[in-house]
Amino acid sequence: MTDHEDAAAVRPLTSAWVIRHLEAGERIVRTEALHGGITADMRRLTIRTRDGGTRDLVLRTFVDVEHAEDGLNREAGALTLLTGTGVPAPGLVAVDPTAAHCAYPSLLMTHLPGRTVLDDEGVATRVPLLARQLVAIHAVRPAVRPPEYVAWTTADTVVTPKGADAAAWAAAIDVIREPAPPYEGRLLHRDFHPGNVLFDVARSDPAGARITGVVDWAAASWGPADLDVAHCSTNLALLHGPAWGPRFAEAYEEAGGVLAPTGSERLYWQVRDALAFSEDVRLVARPWRESGRTELTARAVEERLDAYVTALMDAMG
The missing domain is CATH 3.90.1200.10 (Aminoglycoside phosphotransferase (APH), C-terminal lobe)
Known part of the structure; x- marks a missing residue:
């Protein structure tokens, strides 16, 4: 299913759910933990496309977080309403706020370029x-x-x-x-x-x-x-x-x-x-x-x- 050992960090149920929301012929080839958040487990998923290229998605998972369902519903709603507004928010791919399909409540979205900057300089x-x-x-x-x-x-x-x-x-x-x-x-x-x-x-x-x-x-x-x-x-x-x-x-x-x-x-x-x-x-x-x-x-x-x-x-x- 994956070509990178770190992909095992994504639970099998969740990986299967992600795969169901990929294009035909696509597969997960790498996962990478994203740091800096407080409540959610964030991972960048590299997807191998049918033409041999790659694209990235972000998986947001709430593990033992109170009000996870409310938070994911709010996020899914916000990403939906922001589509086409010019606000540079991720695009919603799929959401499972009650962990009906995933190991934990999760949201899948597009990956945005850039990085956070917390330095005093600038x-x-x-x-x-x-x-x-x-x-x-x-x-x-x-x-x-x-x-x-x-x-x-x-x-x-x-x-x-x-x-x-x-x-x-x-x-x-x-x-x-x-x-x-x-x-x-x-x-x-x-x-x-x-x-x-x-x-x-x-x-x-x-x-x-x-x-x-x-x-x-x-x-x-x-x-x-x-x-x-x-x-x-x-x-x-x-x-x-x-x-x-x-x-x-x-x-x-x-x-x-x-x-x-x-x-x-x-x-x-x-x-x-x-x-x-x-x-x-x-x-x-x-x-x-x-x-x-x-x-x-x-x-x-x-x-x-x-x-x-x-x-x-x-x-x-």
Whole structure:
């Protein structure tokens, strides 16, 4: 069935399911683990075509993941509605959200070129690109809306970091005790950040970067644009330093995006997202270190999170 020993890493049931969705005469000749994700097992499958060439697909598998069915249904729905929109998302090939045919809940999609870039070098070039891409996502008007967004933290589950500015964190927690501000709904990626965006960029020319893909649509939702902006802002603040959080929001508006009309409303979404990171900083930091940012220990990320939350609260006086 396969020509590469690593293909055995794909369970037989799942391999058989993949093969059923290939063109006649095609076969899997190689598999390669893709790293950088938190919840899913990702593998690139190299397919030998009938004419002797190859093409690549990506297999996304949720192993012992809560809400796997919901996540895969959201992703399948998002990839379907994004077809033809100009947003560079993978194409859906097949999905088995309940593991009716596969060993585990799985989704098969096309492979996009490019790579994730998490280095500090070139971030000033990439931030406007990220902002323009997010504006384009929010401009999509789906015929069928995805499910409403789900909040990822509550005032009672936030974990204040050791040594943090206790007053700032208490004030931030009080912010999310209030009802969510009114908003005009948009299609949300809901996990838009540098780790889920692919770039074509030469290591010798970081200023020449361009986006080639946006992946991981398992949390696709309907909700406020501010929430997507806040999530990318928090990631940038933790990856590159607290100042990059507000800079991304500015870049989003410069690209034509529209945020909540008042500072207090914007703060609600910024704080709601930032506080969600407090509950499992180790999980957030691990893929960044695996990608080469070895200095981003859990403690270093925790300190940046504290600085970012404090800066958000200070900015509001």
